[in-house]
Amino acid sequence: MTAVRQRQRDLGLPEAFEWVHDNNPELLAVARSAGLSVLEAPLMVLDPTALPPAAELGGPAVRILDPAAPGFATDVAVRRAVAAVGFAAPGTETGAAGPTARDAALVELPVDSLDEERARTAAGGRISALVEMPGEGAVASGMALRVDDVAEIAGIATLPSARRRGLGAAVTAALARRLLDDGTNLIFLSAGSDEIARVYLRVGFRRIGTACIAEPAPAAL
Numbered sequence: 001m002t003a004v005r006q007r008q009r010d011l012g013l014p015e016a017f018e019w020v021h022d023n024n025p026e027l028l029a030v031a032r033s034a035g036l037s038v039l040e041a042p043l044m045v046l047d048p049t050a051l052p053p054a055a056e057l058g059g060p061a062v063r064i065l066d067p068a069a070p071g072f073a074t075d076v077a078v079r080r081a082v083a084a085v086g087f088a089a090p091g092t093e094t095g096a097a098g099p100t101a102r103d104a105a106l107v108e109l110p111v112d113s114l115d116e117e118r119a120r121t122a123a124g125g126r127i128s129a130l131v132e133m134p135g136e137g138a139v140a141s142g143m144a145l146r147v148d149d150v151a152e153i154a155g156i157a158t159l160p161s162a163r164r165r166g167l168g169a170a171v172t173a174a175l176a177r178r179l180l181d182d183g184t185n186l187i188f189l190s191a192g193s194d195e196i197a198r199v200y201l202r203v204g205f206r207r208i209g210t211a212c213i214a215e216p217a218p219a220a221l
């Protein structure tokens, strides 16, 4: 693991490891002894028969981003800003940060990143979603990464000011529904904690194991 970290550093890549704990339980001790901080995340797979119909969930419409639309660049920047503000307030509690914080986090994407995002989206390898509310703009977002008939849902985030209204569940369900409609057979995700896993449980995901996500521990102050 130390050698791989050195190689990641040499290549300018993030020092990060992910594995399924149930398949390789021995890696947990190795990662910790290498000084990495390890998140043990509920690994969940969608049971398609348990995905509630959109009408049953209620709530606002979820917009799937269209790579051919003129507003795609702005939409992607907004999705990233919502995620940045959402992940800066971990957990599921509500908070003060809302549309003003999102707008302050907006960053225009470099042209090559945007081209890559557009190409991946057009090819079906990436699906992005936003929930917009009147007077608030985009308040929740998420994405899916797909390879052939397998996809991971990731980056589900709701602005703290808009939490506990069912938006995180609605974004997850809309992405799952689109993936199923596109012929995806296996849809999985790693939940950040047991409490976050409850959001996914309600839209048909079932825990099948533990995903370990290891990164360098934050430097002590």
Ligand SMILES: CC(C)(COP(=O)(O)OP(=O)(O)OC[C@H]1O[C@@H](n2cnc3c(N)ncnc32)[C@H](O)[C@@H]1OP(=O)(O)O)[C@@H](O)C(=O)NCCC(=O)NCCS
Pocket: 086, 087, 089, 090, 091, 092, 093, 140, 155, 156, 157, 158, 159, 162, 163, 164, 165, 166, 167, 168, 169, 170, 190, 191, 192, 193, 195, 196, 198, 199
């Ligand atoms: C996790 C996260 C996306 C959930 O978003 P959310 O929009 O608040 O999710 P939901 O509203 O669907 O569900 C959250 C809770 O609100 C409750 N809720 C849903 N609709 C509600 C309503 N109308 N009134 C009251 N409570 C409601 C849900 O039952 C759930 O309660 P629980 O914690 O007891 O299970 C959000 O908290 C977040 O962005 N966290 C930080 C980023 C993160 O960790 N993302 C997940 C990575 S795996």
